[in-house]
Amino acid sequence: MTMTRKLRDDRGLDRGVPFIFTVDGVAVTAYPGETIAAALIAQGHAGARRTARRGEPRGYYCGMGICWECVMIVDGLINTRTCRTEARPDMRIETQHGIGDQP
Amino acid sequence: MIAADLAIVGAGPAGLAAAGEAAALGLSVVVVDDNPRAGGQYFRQPPRQFRRDGSASLDREAARAAPLLAALDHPAVTYLPDAVVWDMPAPLALAVAAGQRSQRVEARAVLVAAGAHDRPVPFPGWTRPGVVSAGGAQNLLKGNRMIAGLRIVVAGNGPLLFVVAASLARAGAEVVALVEAAPLNARLWRAWPGLLAAPKLLRQAIDYRWTLLRAGTPIRAAMTVTAVQGEERVSAATIAPIAADGTIDHGRAETIACDTVVTGFGLMPSVELLRLLGCALTYDRVRGGWLPQRGSGFETSVAGVFAAGDGAAIGGVEIAMLEGRLVAHEVAAKLGRSGGDPARSAALRRRLGRFDRFRRAIEAIFAPPRDYLGLLTDDTVVCRCEDVTAGELRARRDDGLTSMIQLKSTTRTGMGRCQGRNCMATLAAMVAADTGSRIADLVYPRTRPPARPVPIGDLLHENIPPPDLPADPHLPRAPAA
C-alpha cells in the first residue's frame, strides 16, 4: 500500500527489513522495533477496540500507556496496550470487543 | 528490597538530571520508570533497531539526551525500567510492581519526577479513532518516527501545539490548520519582553513558527475545535471562535476535511503519588492544575519527599532538568554530604530564574479560556473508560447529586482503568460550574493504591510479615471503644 511509507518519517533513518503480522486476519507491515499501534497507524488502521457499553470504536490516543484506549488482543492476550508493545513477525492481533471474553 | 540515599520516580528530564547530579555528589540512587526505555516523554527514544545517521532534527534533539541517559550507567545508580510505583507504604518507601522483579525500595529521600499528561477536554467525537492527544502525536513521532495521519488538524491551547505542529510538518505531514484558543496576536503585544529572557528558546519558537509558515499551515487563533465527524475514524473537524469566558460562536463554525485531529489543551502534572502520600496541593491553573506545595528547596509538605519537573508544575524541559539538579543538591545537603559546590547551585538557580521569566511570558500569551464546558453536548463522552456521557452526569446533577464523590460513585466516572486521568478534570470543571464553586475548593475522591493499574500477580512476590489474623473472624477486629 502506498500509505505504508507515507506516514513513516524516514529522514536520516534506515528501518531495516520489514515483516508481516496480522490484524483480524489482514496483513500489516511493520519494521523491527515499531510498536503495534504505530504499524497500524501507518497502514491507516486507527481503531483498536470497541467499547463494552455501546460498541463504539476507540484507538490510539495518549501514546504513553495511561489511557488504555489502544488495547487489543495480542496473541490471545487481552487488554494489551498496543502503544507499548513491539510488533513481531507473525503476531496475531485482534480487535478487542468490550471485555474481550476469553478466560 | 533495595535501599538507597535517593529514590527517583521517573526517568524523564527531571529524574535523569537529578540522578546524574546526585551520583556525582556521591549519593546512591535508584531510578524507577514505567517505560521500557528511559527519557520520559520529551526524550522518548526511537527503537534501537533503527539505524540513524544523526542528520534528522529529531536526532539532533535526541543527542541532547545522551549525557542525561548516561547517568543510568553510573555505578551508584540502580535503574529499574518497566517498573510501576503502585503505592508508597511509607513516605520514603516505594512499592514497585515489575513482574517477577517486584520489590520495595527504601530511601532517605524521594524525588517524585513523574511528569505530566495531557489535559483531557471532551467535545463531540473526541473518542473517535484518529483523534490523538498532543503527547500521543509526539510519542508516535519520537518513539516510532511516524506521523499520526495524512491530513492533520492540530487543535487546542498552549505552546505544545506549535511544537507538535512544526514537528509534524518537518516530518512530512500535511498540517492543514493549527487551531489555538488564545488570541495570540493581542497577547504577544503585551508579553513579548519576557521571551527575551531565554534567547535559545525564543529562537526555537521562531523556528517553529517559520516552519509552519513555510508549510502553509494557517494559524487560526481564538478558535477551538468543537466537533469531529466520522463513523469509524475522523473524516472532518469543525472549528469555531471561542471567547475568554468559554462561549463559542457556533454561528461562525467552519468544517475542515481531515483524517486526524491532534488535540492538546495543555499538560497537567501527574500528582497521583503525591496525593497518595497526602502531600499538600494547591490549584494553579496556569501551571497545569493541582500542584504539590513546595518550599524553595523543592521539598513537598511531606518531609523527605521532593517533586521536580512537569510532575510538580508545568514548565518545560529546561526547567525540569534544572530543578532535578537542584533537588540533588538539596538532598545531598539534607543528608549531610559535602561536596556540593554552592557556586554551582547558585548558577543553576540563576538559569532557572531566566527560564522562569520565559515561562511566565509563554503562560501569559497562551492563557486558556475559563473552561471548555461550552463544548459539551449531552452525547459527549466524559468518562472514556466507562463510556459515561455529559448527559448522564447532568441527569444525576438534576437528581441532586452535587459532589465529585457522589457523581463518581453513581455513574462510574473515574472508576475505569485510566483511574480518572481522562475525566476527573472535566468532572471537576462541571461540578465547579454547577455549584458556583472554584475547583480549588472542591473535595476530590481520595487517591488510594494502586497508583497505576497493576497485575495482581506482580504483588505476590514481596516478603511481608505473616498476617495478624483474629482467632475468631466473628469477633470485632479492632480494639473495643
Add this chain to the structure above:
Amino acid sequence: MISLPADTDMLVIGAGIAGLCTALYLARAGRAVAVIDRGEPWGDASGANAGTLSLQVKRPEVLHVTRRAIELWQGFKQDFGIDVGFGRPGGLRVATNECELDMLRRSQREQRALGIDTEWLEGEALRAAAPWLGPGIRAATACDWDAFSSPLQAGQAILAGARRDGVAVIGNAEVTAIEAAGTGYRVVTAAGSIACRTAVIAAGAWSGQVAAMLGVRLPVSADVNMLSVTEPAPPLLDRVVTHIGGILSLKQYPNGTCMIGGGWQGRGDLASGRKDVDYVNLLHNLRVATSVVPALASVRLVRSWSGFEGVAADALPLFGALPGRPGVFVNACARGGYSQGPALGLAMAELITTGRAALAMERFDPRRFVP
C-alpha cells in the same frame, strides 16, 4: 440542596443500609419519615463492603435474619421498583487445611440443625463444579442462597426509591445533641434542629456516640474494612466465594470487574476520620484471593478503599428499643449488616408500627449492654 424539615413523625439517624431500609419500610407502612446522616448518604460501611450477600458465612445467631434479607434483596425490583444489581449465583465457602476442614464440617452441621442445607464438595466433585478454584482448596460448601448486589448501585437505587416514596433524606446533618421535648425528641444537627416522635439510631460505627447523647452507653467499636476491585475481566468465577477462615470475600460482577474483600483491616479511626488502606493487609488479601482463584494473578487491580463498620462488643446486631428512652430505637452494627440490611429494616419498621417484629430478634436487644 434539601433542607432539614422542622419536624417529622419518625426520624432515622444514619442513611446507610440499615437506616434507609428502615425508612423504606416505615414509609410503606404509611409513616412520615426523615433520614439524616453526618455525611453523604451511604457514605461508609454500606459503600465499603464487597457486596457479598452470603448466608453460609454468617454466625448461627443471624442466619434467620440473613435468609429473610436475601429474599428481600431479591425482591427489591418487584416490591419497590429498585434495581440493586442483584445476582444469586450461589456461593462456595472454601477450606484449605485440616483445621479449616474441621471448622467447615462443624459449621455445616450447625447450619443443618437450623434448617440451612449446604452441599459438601471435595475432590473430583469440587473440580467439576469449580475448575477455576486453586489447587490448594481441599473442600467447599456450596450454598444456593449466596448472592451479591452492587453496593454503589444499590445505594443509589435505594436512596432514590426512598425519596420517591416520600422519605426526606438529608446529608451533612451530623447530630450534636438530642433532647427530650414534649412527647418526643428534638435532635440538634449541623444543618439545624428537627423534632420527632420516634427516633431510630442507625448510625453504624457512630451509634455509640449518638446513644451517649441520650446518656446510654453502648460498646461500639469501628472496624476499618478494606476492599479492592479489578479491571473488567472475562468470566473467571461463576459464584460468590467466601472462606471458612473469614478472610476472603470474592465475586465477579456482570461488567467483568472482580471485587475482593474479606474484612482485612485498613488504617484509621473514627476520631480522626482517617480511613486508609493498609499496604501489608492489602497484599495479604490479594494473596488469599489468588490462591483461591489463580486466574486473578493476570488481572489488574484498579482501585482500593476502606470504610468504617460499626461492631458491638459481642459482634451481634444492636436491635431494639433503647433502654430508658421511650420512642428511641437502635438498628445498628450488625456484622455483615449489608447482607442483613433489608430484613433488619423491615423488622425495625414492624417493631415500631406493631410492637413486634416477625423475626425473632430478642437476642439482639441493646439491654444486654445496659446493667
